[in-house]
Amino acid sequence: MMAVNKxxxxxxxxxxxxxxxxxxPRNWAASQFAEALGKAWVEYNNESAxxxxxxxxxxxNMYDQYWLINHLKESYPFVMYYLFPFAANx
Numbered sequence: 592m593m594a595v596n597k598x599x600x601x602x603x604x605x606x607x608x609x610x611x612x613x614x615x616p617r618n619w620a621a622s623q624f625a626e627a628l629g630k631a632w633v634e635y636n637n638e639s640a641x642x643x644x645x646x647x648x649x650x651x652n653m654y655d656q657y658w659l660i661n662h663l664k665e666s667y668p669f670v671m672y673y674l675f676p677f678a679a680n681x
Contacts, residue, residue: 621655625662632670642672 604610628642642663646656663670 621658622662622666625659625666628659628663629667629670632667640671642670643675644672645675648676 632640632642644656644660646653650656660672660674663672
């Protein structure tokens with residue numbers, strides 16, 4: 592079976608199809624959610640408070656969680672956060 596590179600296909604036909612990445616609206620959900628978590632931590636006014644995320648082993652939105660944590664670390668580097676794997680056998 593031949594491997595297919597979807598990104599390469601998209602790049603190849605983007606000009607023909609008139610695709611322009613500049614016309615795609617930005618999705619600010621991850622950065623706004625991280626900002627809300629950071630502000631909530633500040634408003635809580637307790638330096639020992641933490642942000643906790645529970646993640647499943649085969650999480651479909653793992654990239655959303657990755658960007659959320661990165662935005663939180665960039666904007667609020669002093670906020671402690673923990674990632675806890677959710678055990679399916681609980």
